[in-house]
Amino acid sequence: MKPYVRITRERPQAxxxxxxxxxxxxxxxxxxxxxxxxxxxxxxxxxxxMAIDRGGAAFRRVGKRLDRGVHVxxxxxxxxAHRLVHGLRRAPVPELDDATLAHKVxxxxxxxxxxxxxxxxxxxxxxxxxxxxxxxxxDLIEELERAARRIGGVRSVENxxxxxxxxxxxxxxxxxxxxxxxxxxxxxx
Numbered sequence: 001m002k003p004y005v006r007i008t009r010e011r012p013q014a015x016x017x018x019x020x021x022x023x024x025x026x027x028x029x030x031x032x033x034x035x036x037x038x039x040x041x042x043x044x045x046x047x048x049x050m051a052i053d054r055g056g057a058a059f060r061r062v063g064k065r066l067d068r069g070v071h072v073x074x075x076x077x078x079x080x081a082h083r084l085v086h087g088l089r090r091a092p093v094p095e096l097d098d099a100t101l102a103h104k105v106x107x108x109x110x111x112x113x114x115x116x117x118x119x120x121x122x123x124x125x126x127x128x129x130x131x132x133x134x135x136x137x138x139d140l141i142e143e144l145e146r147a148a149r150r151i152g153g154v155r156s157v158e159n160x161x162x163x164x165x166x167x168x169x170x171x172x173x174x175x176x177x178x179x180x181x182x183x184x185x186x187x188x189x
Contacts, residue, residue: 038051094153096153098123098124099124101127101153102122102123102129104153105122105148105154108148108151109122109144109147114140115135116133119133119135120133121133126155127153127155128156128158129148129151129154129156129158130158130160130171131145131148131157131158131160131161132160132161133160133161134161134164135161136163136164138163141159141161145159145161158171
């Protein structure tokens with residue numbers, strides 16, 4: 001059986017009396033100065049009203065910034081959603097006739113100042129583009145072919161460009177192929 005009273009040899013300690021430390025003294029001094037500033041009989045009322053007005057203005061400013069930030073985030077999200085939706089359903093590229101397609105390819109390719117405009121010929125037949133002529137570097141030849149393939153309405157590119165001093169590659173079709181196809185379908189040219 002356990003005794004009801006516990007007997008120990010230790011003496012119970014009396015509660016410690018509160019002693020001011022540096023933090024509480026500093027806090028009390030600051031609190032007293034603020035109270036004296038706002039309770040001053042001559043200017044205290046003006047100071048209290050100014051503090052309330054400034055605090056309210058700061059609160060409203062923060063609210064407006066947060067509101068503006070939320071609106072900007074919403075606008076960006078809507079823009080990304082529209083971009084995704086419109087990127088998925090692209091408008092069909094209108095079918096261009098051969099002359100218009102050739103002019104379109106020329107205008108895109110000849111924007112670059114490095115391209116010799118008088119030495120390159122561009123023809124188009126049923127969406128197939130033929131590039132003929134002399135170009136100084138093989139890198140430029142490949143770049144021109146890639147640029148022509150990216151143009152809307154171009155179905156294929158026949159690159160017959162070559163460097164000066166080398167033989168021009170032979171075409172695998174062109175006008176001759178076009179004449180044979182139309183002759184098969186009974187159209188006279």
